[in-house]
Amino acid sequence: METPEIKLPQVDVNIYRNKKPVEIPIVESFICTESASPNFIRHITFDVSGTELEGKVRAGQSIGIIPPGENEKGRPHQLRLYSVSSPSLGEDGEGKLVSTTVKRVIDEHWETQELFTGICSNYLASRKVGETVQMTGPSGKYFLVPENHEDFNYVFFATGTGIAPFRGMAKDLAGAGSKSQVVIILGVPYRTDLMYRKEFEALANEFENIHFITCVSRELPNPDGSRNYVQTKINTHSDLLLPILEQDNTLIYICGMKGMDMGIYQELHKKGLTGYTELKGEAAVKPVAEWTREDIKLGVRPSKRVFVEVY
Ligand code: NAP
Numbered sequence: 001m002e003t004p005e006i007k008l009p010q011v012d013v014n015i016y017r018n019k020k021p022v023e024i025p026i027v028e029s030f031i032c033t034e035s036a037s038p039n040f041i042r043h044i045t046f047d048v049s050g051t052e053l054e055g056k057v058r059a060g061q062s063i064g065i066i067p068p069g070e071n072e073k074g075r076p077h078q079l080r081l082y083s084v085s086s087p088s089l090g091e092d093g094e095g096k097l098v099s100t101t102v103k104r105v106i107d108e109h110w111e112t113q114e115l116f117t118g119i120c121s122n123y124l125a126s127r128k129v130g131e132t133v134q135m136t137g138p139s140g141k142y143f144l145v146p147e148n149h150e151d152f153n154y155v156f157f158a159t160g161t162g163i164a165p166f167r168g169m170a171k172d173l174a175g176a177g178s179k180s181q182v183v184i185i186l187g188v189p190y191r192t193d194l195m196y197r198k199e200f201e202a203l204a205n206e207f208e209n210i211h212f213i214t215c216v217s218r219e220l221p222n223p224d225g226s227r228n229y230v231q232t233k234i235n236t237h238s239d240l241l242l243p244i245l246e247q248d249n250t251l252i253y254i255c256g257m258k259g260m261d262m263g264i265y266q267e268l269h270k271k272g273l274t275g276y277t278e279l280k281g282e283a284a285v286k287p288v289a290e291w292t293r294e295d296i297k298l299g300v301r302p303s304k305r306v307f308v309e310v311y
Pocket of ligand 1: 083160162187216227256257258260261263310
């Protein structure tokens with residue numbers, strides 16, 4: 001079977017820009033990890049009704065948030081992009097309520113030992129229901145489920161808050177009555193960091209074509225002691241994944257940490273699944289077991305069946 005043509009939907013972008021954002025109220029903000037998580041990750045919902053964003057923000061796109069204040073150069077802060085985690089019809093089914101998933105960035109500077117707190121993530125996570133934010137967007141025309149969604153199966157690989165777009169996409173597919181195979185693989189460091197676990201489990205229980213797999217990198221490592229990463233599942237869950245990944249109409253979506261894409265490509269090649277990448281240079285001539293980081297960086301590119309958003 002040949003891969004069907006991938007028809008991406010036409011979407012609206014940049015309805016509101018940096019110079020002319022729109023003021024949007026927050027209508028919901030709650031922690032979406034397990035209750036004991038030491039990380040603060042919030043599901044935040046905005047009411048875009050009555051603005052040009054109503055009905056126009058699709059799963060897979062991002063919204064921009066402009067935090068108040070100035071940077072160290074005395075200029076207004078730039079907008080930050082956040083992946084939308086609501087389905088394309090919004091949380092309300094009418095395109096009025098758009099949500100995102102925000103993790104407070106709290107870190108220690110490796111050299112100075114100073115506390116580092118992300119400006120926009122902390123601003124957003126501290127905003128209360130009823131307060132407003134300056135929003136731009138939507139942005140993104142490419143990281144989308146095709147219009148002809150029934151022609152494909154989907155394997156969604158997420159690390160951390162990279163799960164955001166897949167919540168919306170999985171709900172879109174379920175809502176459309178899709179019979180496609182949909183596998184959501186979520187990787188987090190500790191069990192308490194799992195986001196939306198109950199929602200995904202409920203989806204997987206209700207729809208036999210939707211599967212939810214979690215991997216907990218540090219707390220539940222692999223038997224050989226290595227970290228349990230999303231790509232590990234291609235091996236450990238091969239009964240489910242291989243028959244899906246072997247089909248020419250399966251699409252892979254990758255969202256989250258930079259570098260996860262390369263690990264996924266390697267595991268796919270180890271299983272002889274060569275249709276998701278294009279190879280050149282050393283990677284094209286060496287067996288996958290001998291690929292160096294450089295070979296991968298220079299010579300492994302995703303094919304049109306792979307959608308990547310990592311940073
Ligand atoms: P996190 O809680 O730290 O979880 C990330 C998980 O990925 C951990 O289990 C981590 O394992 C694992 N991991 C690390 N390196 C990996 C690799 N090379 N391959 C596979 N798994 C790997 O995540 P987070 O703090 O939420 O960060 C999520 C990242 O996603 C951020 O960088 C964010 O900017 C990005 N993101 C991107 C988008 C987008 O592009 N649209 C949207 C949302 C989030 P260990 O830590 O145990 O090594």
